[in-house]
Amino acid sequence: MHSETAKLIDTHCHLTDNRLSRDLEGVLERARDAGVVAIISATADVADSIKASQLAEKYKQIYCTAGVHPHESGKVSKDYLNRLEELIKNPRCVAIGEIGLDYHYDFSPHDAQQRVFAEQLTLARRYGKPVVIHTREAFDDTLAIISESGISGEQIIFHSFTGGQEQARRVLQIGAYISFSGILTFKNADAIRSTAVLVPDDKILIETDAPYLSPEPIRKMKVNEPANITYIAEFLARIRKIGVKQVAEQTTVNALKIFSLDIDMREDVSSEYG
């Protein structure tokens, strides 16, 4: 039915957020119509991870992560790691995240953020799971903790990347992936755009981070949702001077690989990338 539509994967959004969950059927239908073949619902704490795993059990196009966001890391229970461990055994849980450091909001003390980040990296390493990183005004410490954990950079995704070329270079140097959100389309995002042009084809991902970060031109008008990944793909195609279909193929192949998604894309993705 949508054979002419590029097949896209929203590698990061929050379907458990009330702004999306209250009309989930509609959100999923619009995503399907936009060519979105898989959605990864990212999580912020243990309770949220349980909710996301329930969605991933129910809908075949939804996958989830499990993890404690830096904002929540000051509030973790003593057994939070055991509870995450139970969740990541579920094959529908395809990554640990979003985890990392946020020194901008500072909602949790730095030492708690660093400890909880490091512990979850160790868990990811033990289970061979990829990791979705949130980092804000904490780039050096984030890279240092990743490095200390011994996890392979190939397992790391820097989500909603807002760094410039120098940070991108350091991320790529460890073999990590870079995921771009609607921020790419914002007027003041020239530095991010200059980065997005340089990321190699095999390291680039796209995401909506919905319900946050509605892309231009609907930024001020609507709550963001996975269907809007098309705006990001189209924008990326324009600045990388390639076709939208090519952006879709590259980012989808990368998402299938890093998250080990069990969808058969052979008919949908050109053999060049198969």
Ligand SMILES: [Zn+2]
């Ligand atoms: Zn997020």
